[in-house]
Amino acid sequence: MAVHLEREADLRAGAVTAAGQWLAGLAGGDGVRRVLDVGAGPGVITGLLAEVFPAAEVVAVDQSAALLERARARSGGRLGIQQADLPAEFDKLGDADLIWSGNAIHHLGDQQAALTALAGRLRPGGLLAVAESGLPARFLPRDFGLGRPGLQSRLDAAHEDGFAAMRAELPDTTEEVEDWPAMLERAGLEPSGTRTFLVDHPAPLAGPAREYLHTQLVRRYDQLAEVLGEEDRATLEVLIDREAPRGILRRGDAFYLSAMTVHTGRRG
Template identity: 50%
Template sequence: MSSHHHDKTHIDWDEMSPLLERGAELQGPVHRQAVAWLGEQVPAAGVRRILDIGSGPGVMSLVLAEAFPYAEVVAVDATVPLLELARARAERAGLGDRVRTLHAELPDDFDALGEADLIWAGSSLHHIGDQRAALAGFSRLLRPGGLLAVVEGGLPARHLPRDIGIGRPGLEARLDAASAEWFLAMRAELPGAKDEIEDWRALMAAVGLAPSGTRSFLLDIPAPVPQTVREQLASAFAWQRKVLDGLLAPDDIAVVDRLLDPHDEQGLAQRPDVYLLTARTVHTARRG
């Protein structure tokens, strides 16, 4: 694969930190609903250690710490600057004594993670080449009765009407298709990458866990959206503009450029019809 192609599929997590942090903050209602559901499956008093796999800037780590007050939460990530943000966030929230960070590159560093009563893998499993082996690794780390929660799938985010008045209708559907091509190339370049049928319930069962439920949680911020949402959407579209270059038709690139122009009345900064609608799916399984 060419180095140019690799540049398009390589993710600079440090560069992406503002997008990740603001995005996670906007997902706050979804995260709190999901964690409340986890609390119905595993009693808070019995959860003493939590691993937040692919924690990024630690937004979810704090949600987990607040929901499980007796637990130490370990924010696990391969990017040191993101872990530094997580550490600072925990300190600001007065949770520095219960939230710690661990620099680890999976799957190589599974042995460094230690046991846990709850493992949260939020949109991180698909960044590991052999997903089945990773699930087996998580299974080994779970204490008896422990719970694994994997966030994968859901629904693509929607932000704009089908016809936005510029370009061909259906822009976001074409962005989705291009993103799927990019994702395929990204997965193919991961060390030890293996194709799997993404039946998470079956994959969890295959590594000896007992599937305990799947639920999807909706995030619905209708138009007119607050300024923070506009800023997040502009960052997200700018990231797509960068990584999908070559996968989108020139006329769609031109429309995205107009959407990103803060002075264009048809752009994301000024449009009255911008919204945010998406869903995240959480798959859970328990160790016997």
């Protein structure tokens, strides 16, 4: 899982760096002394934030000690690490001038309460940046010569149903209209801008990106096989076959295109 998360973060590295530079402009750059990456995993994005804010203490926050140790090792000790079991231990994080949370809030049952807790960790004038929503990835043409065209749209629809079921089972889950700027405002912050950053890796993809897509498709097959039609299951079986000429690891038309949306709020 750590390798998979690292490959995903590497694919998004350019977009994250661009987002960090935008945040540096919003936050005043040199005034940022402490940065938290909440839900940091193996720390790839934390390391990118450390490059954007070289004078700041940059801390990877996650509940997994193993992933945090990987983050420390990747950075050669440059990053701080903080193990915290959220949402119970928001108070362990300390204060910060910038808090980044990428695709982590939706794993907590009460998303509004999580934003409010993070807002409470900001120093005066500090920024909370939440990367949620955006656009689902595309990695093959609509018609790629296997099965019925439009497979990815059907996978997205099935995945959305699974995502809703996942959220319904979280502790203290609360239904929320996911208007992130409005949620940041309800957390006591002043919305300070939303921007979307493109993640664009054209064909032909390098090996690590193909391995990432292969792992993603294997996971989709395991999660969704029971709800997909027979033809779509058969198409996925070809795509995840490591030896198949038309599998994702060998196709010349595989690409990776997505978009990451970042919502920000400032503490007064």
